[in-house]
Amino acid sequence: MDNFEKHIRQNRAAFDVHKADRAKLWANIEGQLEPVKPKSIPLWRLPLLRAAAVALLLLGVTGLIGIPFITEDRNADFVSQELQDIDMHYQGLVSYHVKLVESNQQLSEEDKQEFLSFMDELDKEYEELRLEMRNNLDNQLVLQAIVNNYKKRIELIENLLEQLNEQKIDNDDDYGYTL
Amino acid sequence: METHIRYTHKALVEKSKSGDRNAQYQLYELYVDAMYNIGMRFLRVKEEAEDIVQDSFVDAFKNLDGFKYESTFGAWLKRIVINKCINHLKTKRLNLTTIADHEYHLTEEVKEEAYEPADIRKVRKGIEELPPGYREILNLYLIEGYDHIEIGGILGISASTSKSQYHRAKKKLVEIIQHI
Numbered sequence: 001m002d003n004f005e006k007h008i009r010q011n012r013a014a015f016d017v018h019k020a021d022r023a024k025l026w027a028n029i030e031g032q033l034e035p036v037k038p039k040s041i042p043l044w045r046l047p048l049l050r051a052a053a054v055a056l057l058l059l060g061v062t063g064l065i066g067i068p069f070i071t072e073d074r075n076a077d078f079v080s081q082e083l084q085d086i087d088m089h090y091q092g093l094v095s096y097h098v099k100l101v102e103s104n105q106q107l108s109e110e111d112k113q114e115f116l117s118f119m120d121e122l123d124k125e126y127e128e129l130r131l132e133m134r135n136n137l138d139n140q141l142v143l144q145a146i147v148n149n150y151k152k153r154i155e156l157i158e159n160l161l162e163q164l165n166e167q168k169i170d171n172d173d174d175y176g177y178t179l
Numbered sequence: 180m181e182t183h184i185r186y187t188h189k190a191l192v193e194k195s196k197s198g199d200r201n202a203q204y205q206l207y208e209l210y211v212d213a214m215y216n217i218g219m220r221f222l223r224v225k226e227e228a229e230d231i232v233q234d235s236f237v238d239a240f241k242n243l244d245g246f247k248y249e250s251t252f253g254a255w256l257k258r259i260v261i262n263k264c265i266n267h268l269k270t271k272r273l274n275l276t277t278i279a280d281h282e283y284h285l286t287e288e289v290k291e292e293a294y295e296p297a298d299i300r301k302v303r304k305g306i307e308e309l310p311p312g313y314r315e316i317l318n319l320y321l322i323e324g325y326d327h328i329e330i331g332g333i334l335g336i337s338a339s340t341s342k343s344q345y346h347r348a349k350k351k352l353v354e355i356i357q358h359i
Contacts, residue, residue, distance in 0.1 A: 004353065008321050014299040015322050018228075020215035025233055026207060032237045034198070 082143065083133060090150035097157035106164055115160055122153050185248045192252050196243045203240055210253055211236075214260045220318050221264035223307065231267060235260045258333075261323065265333060268311065305355040313348035320345050 001009075101107065101115055129146045133139065188209065194202030214235060218228030239246075239256050246255055306314055306322075319330045320341075327341040334341065 004349070005321060008299075008302060009324070011299045012322065012324075015220070015303060016213060016216040017303070018212070018216050018219045020211045020232065021229070022208070022211055025211060025215075025229060025236075026204065028233045029207065029236045029240075030200070032233075033200075033203070033240055 083130075083146065086143070086147055086150070090147070090154070094150060094153050094157070097154065097161070101157060101160060104164060107160075115156070118156055119153060122149055122156075125149055185251055187251050187253070189248070192243065192246065195240060196246075206252065207236055210256055213253070214256060217257060217260050217323065218264060220306070220322065221261070221315065222267065227267065231260060231263045235263055238263075257323070261319070261333060265315070268315070301356050301359045302352070304359055305352045308355050309348060309351060312344070313351055316341060316344045317348040317352060321349070 098116075098119065101112065104112075107115075126146065126149045129142055129149060132142045133146070188206065191202045191206050191209075195206055211232065214232045215228055218231045219225070222228045222231065235256065239259055246252065249255075250258075306317060309317060316330060316334070319325045319333065320327070325333065327338040327345070330336075330341040330345075331338040336344075
């Protein structure tokens with residue numbers, strides 16, 4: 001590089017003598033650019049939604065390959081249907097007898113409370129068995145335990161009512177005897 | 180060090196890639212005058228230089244994903260402007276100086292002459308008076324700082340042709356300056 005070239009290169013900035021009409025040029029440039037997209041946060045970056053997406057994906061995949069969950073649901077439906085049948089049968093009976101006990105005038109309040117507290121205990125046991133059924137959908141033993149729970153309640157009620165009837169007969173006899 | 184230079188304005192470039200209009204405007208502000216001056220040196224017509232600069236920025240922003248920091252953003256943009264200028268001149272059928280008659284000069288040693296430091300204003304005026312082909316090659320080498328291999332790539336000629344053309348252009352320029 002000779003002195004002439006060096007001189008020009010050293011004064012390179014002196015060759016930029018023009019000023020662009022910035023506003024006009026930018027207006028034309030911006031007009032040709034795509035409109036600015038609204039700022040968006042990718043949903044997959046949020047942990048909760050990511051988990052939801054994974055769950056959805058799993059469900060989708062499950063649906064595609066053999067549907068094991070649905071099969072289980074069918075079992076659940078079958079078992080719950082069995083339980084519903086049992087509930088329908090026994091609940092009606094139990095509530096009918098409980099009402100009989102509650103409305104019975106011969107029983108003292110103390111006896112009624114004692115009886116109902118037994119029933120409450122059996123209610124709690126029943127709820128636990130129902131929860132157990134949810135975890136062991138096809139557990140016939142649990143189902144049998146539920147039936148036994150109902151039977152015990154009915155037995156309790158029947159015993160109580162039997163005692164009341166016996167008292168009543170005794171009273172009637174006494175009454176007749178008096179007459 | 181060179182690596183750091185290549186990443187000049189990286190934050191702005193990256194934001195611009197994602198369509199950030201504010202970042203794009205900041206890049207535009209930084210480079211518009213330099214690019215406009217390149218346009219004016221090559222085309223010498225205000226309206227044509229403006230069109231080229233506009234098109235270059237639009238192309239640059241639209242194709243920014245393809246910019247991989249192999250050079251500075253400024254150098255990349257400058258190359259876009261220069262390519263557009265050259266193509267524009269080609270479409271105007273402004274032929275570069277024919278060199279066929281001067282091929283024998285390629286192996287000639289160009290004697291370094293003892294130039295007196297010239298008045299830059301005279302040099303600018305002298306460049307404007309050069310024939311178009313000479314002006315382009317002189318601008319590319321002396322003002323824009325490309326080497327002859329790069330100029331060969333831009334103009335579609337060999338590096339030795341570029342070198343030969345440049346020396347002829349320079350000689351002509353010195354002659355013009357002496358008469359200004």
